[in-house]
Amino acid sequence: MKQSAWINARLLCPVRGLDADADAQGGILVEDGIISAIGAEVQADSLSPDTQIHDCAGATLTTGLFDFRVYTGEPSSPEKEGFASAARAAAAGGVTSFAVLPDAKTGSIDDEGGLNYVARRARLERGAKIYPWATITMGARGEVLSDMGLLREGGAIGFTDGENPVEDSRLLENAMRYGTSFDLLLAGRPEDLHLAGSGVMNAGALAARLGLEGRSAVAEVAGLERDLRLVAQTGSRYHVSGVSTALAVEVLVNAKARGLRVTADTAPQYFLLTEEEVGDYRTFARLLPPLRSEADRAAIESAVGDGTIDLITSAHTPQDQESKRVPFSEAAEGMVGLETLFVTAWELVERGVCTEQELMQRLASIPAGLAGYESALKIGASADLMVYERANDTVDASQFRSRSQNTLFDGFETSVRVKQTVVDGRVVYDGS
Numbered sequence: 001m002k003q004s005a006w007i008n009a010r011l012l013c014p015v016r017g018l019d020a021d022a023d024a025q026g027g028i029l030v031e032d033g034i035i036s037a038i039g040a041e042v043q044a045d046s047l048s049p050d051t052q053i054h055d056c057a058g059a060t061l062t063t064g065l066f067d068f069r070v071y072t073g074e075p076s077s078p079e080k081e082g083f084a085s086a087a088r089a090a091a092a093g094g095v096t097s098f099a100v101l102p103d104a105k106t107g108s109i110d111d112e113g114g115l116n117y118v119a120r121r122a123r124l125e126r127g128a129k130i131y132p133w134a135t136i137t138m139g140a141r142g143e144v145l146s147d148m149g150l151l152r153e154g155g156a157i158g159f160t161d162g163e164n165p166v167e168d169s170r171l172l173e174n175a176m177r178y179g180t181s182f183d184l185l186l187a188g189r190p191e192d193l194h195l196a197g198s199g200v201m202n203a204g205a206l207a208a209r210l211g212l213e214g215r216s217a218v219a220e221v222a223g224l225e226r227d228l229r230l231v232a233q234t235g236s237r238y239h240v241s242g243v244s245t246a247l248a249v250e251v252l253v254n255a256k257a258r259g260l261r262v263t264a265d266t267a268p269q270y271f272l273l274t275e276e277e278v279g280d281y282r283t284f285a286r287l288l289p290p291l292r293s294e295a296d297r298a299a300i301e302s303a304v305g306d307g308t309i310d311l312i313t314s315a316h317t318p319q320d321q322e323s324k325r326v327p328f329s330e331a332a333e334g335m336v337g338l339e340t341l342f343v344t345a346w347e348l349v350e351r352g353v354c355t356e357q358e359l360m361q362r363l364a365s366i367p368a369g370l371a372g373y374e375s376a377l378k379i380g381a382s383a384d385l386m387v388y389e390r391a392n393d394t395v396d397a398s399q400f401r402s403r404s405q406n407t408l409f410d411g412f413e414t415s416v417r418v419k420q421t422v423v424d425g426r427v428v429y430d431g432s
Helices: 083-092 112-125 148-153 169-181 205-210 217-234 246-257 268-272 294-306 341-345 356-370
Strands: 003-011 025-031 034-039 052-055 060-063 065-070 095-100 129-132 185-188 237-240 262-266 385-389 417-423 426-430
Touching (some): 003 385, 065 083, 065 341, 083 095, 083 112, 083 129, 083 417, 083 426, 112 129, 112 148, 148 169, 169 237, 217 246, 246 262, 246 294, 262 294, 268 294, 268 341, 341 356, 341 417
Parallel strands (some): 003 052, 003 060, 065 095, 095 129, 185 237, 237 262
Antiparallel strands (some): 025 034, 060 385, 385 417, 417 426
C-alpha cells in the first residue's frame, strides 16, 4: 500500500465546512490515491516511516479545481492544443479535472467513438482528469438530435453544442423534453445569431470609432430569454455558458427567483477586463462572447459574488499565432485560461467580492456537482488536491505549459500562487 501525507496545512473545504480563515490546521493521509485520514491528527510523528511526506509549511490545502468548459485542438488541430499539453496546463493552474467541449471545427463528440477517444486519451495522460461533454445535435450543426441517452450511458457529463446556439427552437424544446425524462444536463451559450450578425466586438461607441462591426448585448439576452422560456415549459436542467452582460444577469436573477432549474458560468476575463482591451485592434482581445463595457463587467463581478452566476470557468480556447496574427475581423476567437483560472479568479477574494470558501465553491464543488461528481476533503474521496499560498507573482505566458499563449493576462500581477497539484494522490505539478 502506497502512503503519502500532506502536513502543516491550512485546510479549506466548503463542502465539509473547513475554513482556512479560521486557521483549520492539519493534514491529509492518502493511501493508494484515496484520502484515509484528515485533520489535526495527521502529523509527521504519527506516520509510518515509509510514508512520503509533503510539508505544506502553512500553505492552504484544498480540493483541486474542476474546470467546466475547456476546448482543445485534438484531434484535428493538435498544434493548438492536445490532451497532453492541456493536462499539463491544467495541473499548473491547480485544475485536477476538466470537461472537454465538443467543437464542430475540431471534432464533435456525438457518438460512442468520440466518448471512447476522450476516455482513452485521458487514461494515457494520467494527469488532470478529463470528462467529455457530448453534443445536443449531430456534429453540433443544429439539425438532428444526438442520441443523448446512449451518450449519457457512455460517460457524457452533459450536452451542449459548444459555442453554437441551437437556433431551431422546436429542436431545442425536444432536446429539453427528452433530457427532462432522464434528468440530463443541457447547456448552451445564449445568443440570437441573427441579432449578433457578424459582429466581432462589443457593439457601442468604441466599435464605431474602430470601424468594427459590433455584437449587441441584446443578442445575448434575447437568446437567453428564449432558452429560459423553453426551460420553464419543459422543466429541463439547463446551464447557461459564458454570461457576459448586465442584461443577462437581470434575466438570470428573475429565472432563479421563479425556481427554474438553471445555473450559469462566466470566465475571469468578463469580470476583470472590458472592451478597452481591443485597443489598437489587439487580436488577443477577440473573444466569444466579446468583452463588454465597464457596466457589464461590474454586473458580472457582482453576480459571481452573490451567486447569481454559479461557477467560474476558464473558457480555455487555444489558438496558434497564425490564427491571431491577422486583421482583427479575421482573427480566431478565444483565449487560453487553464493556467490562469485560479490566480485571476482570486482577485474576487482580494476585492472582497467573495470569501476563499465561496471562491472554491465556484471553482470546484459546484462544477463537480453539476457534472455528477463530488469535490471534497473527506475520507474515502479521491485525493485530487491543490496547495496554494499567498505570494506576489506575475503571469508569464512564455512559461505556459499550453501549446498556445493567446492570453490577455500576460504580465498580470497576482497575489496567490499554486504550489502543488495532486491527482489521485500523485503530484502532477510542483511549483515549490
